[in-house]
Amino acid sequence: MPELSPPAPAALAREALRAAILRGEYLPGERLVEAQLCERFAASRFTVRAALQELAGDGLVEMRRNKGAHVRKVSIEEAIEISEVRMVLEGLVAARAAVRVSDGQASELDEVALLMRRAVGAGEFHRYSDLNHRLHALIREIAGHRTADGIIATLRGQLVRHQFMLSLHPGRPQTSLPQHERIVEAIRRRDPKAAEAAMREHIASVIDHLRTLDEVLP
Missing domain, CATH: 1.10.10.10 (Winged helix-like DNA-binding domain superfamily/Winged helix DNA-binding domain)
Incomplete structure (x- = not known):
């Protein structure tokens, strides 16, 4: 070779x-x-x-x-449009992950979800944000969809500032935690339809929270 x-x-x-x-x-x-x-x-x-x-x-x-x-600055309006595209792509990735997940990978998803729950309980929201990123990355890794992965990475890069601010938004971690847990549970059950629906519900919630931001982030 x-x-x-x-x-x-x-x-x-x-x-x-x-x-x-x-x-x-x-x-x-x-x-x-x-x-x-x-x-x-x-x-x-x-x-x-x-x-x-x-x-x-x-x-x-x-x-x-x-x-x-x-x-580059990204306005709230553009961030919402980007998130709408992410909702479709990440739903596809979650469904594929549910088909491909191994027992070891399912256990790893469980571990990250548990750490996220502990971070929320301890009020460690910066850590929760890091774990959020880790969970989504792990789902993309399990799915192994290189084309979608590349597009999602670019889209998420454009939203990094918004994502950080949302992770600190009052009540946001408590809202998104059960959403992530439903995604993990659906993937563990090898249920692609439920995994896609749970992921799309989660991204739709992100879009709803973006609409609550009154001004373009600096």
Whole structure:
């Protein structure tokens, strides 16, 4: 079997910058200064520019004429539209996960759901947000639908700021916890229709909460 080539420098810079944006190290609307990115990621200007162009294609970065690159802001209206697309795709993924799940993976889902319940009980909502992300990622991993996974990852990246704020919204974790538990239970029962319905119900609830936000997040 031939050896795999190492990732290209542009790909490394792109993924490192993507991760930094998703972690909130660069805020929506913030300018991404090429010289600073070159220094941070030990990359050439050509490499950084290529990475910025690719992230612009993913909807994470906005290229402004004569003003350089900025982290793209997403309005509440656009966040709702993106979530509507996510609802369809993540419903499909949940159904597929219910068909493909192994006993070991079902136990792992149970473990994450239990940790989520404990986080809510302890008022650890930042941890709950991290576990929420982990659960959705595990479901996508079980489903093994590479096309849907790639699209969902891009869509979720555009919503990262909104998702973080929603996780801290009063009462939101208590609302979403039983929704996640229903998703896990349906996948464990190997019931694709119930898994899809539970996932779509969960994303619909996210959309309802987005509508309660009165202004575009900074």
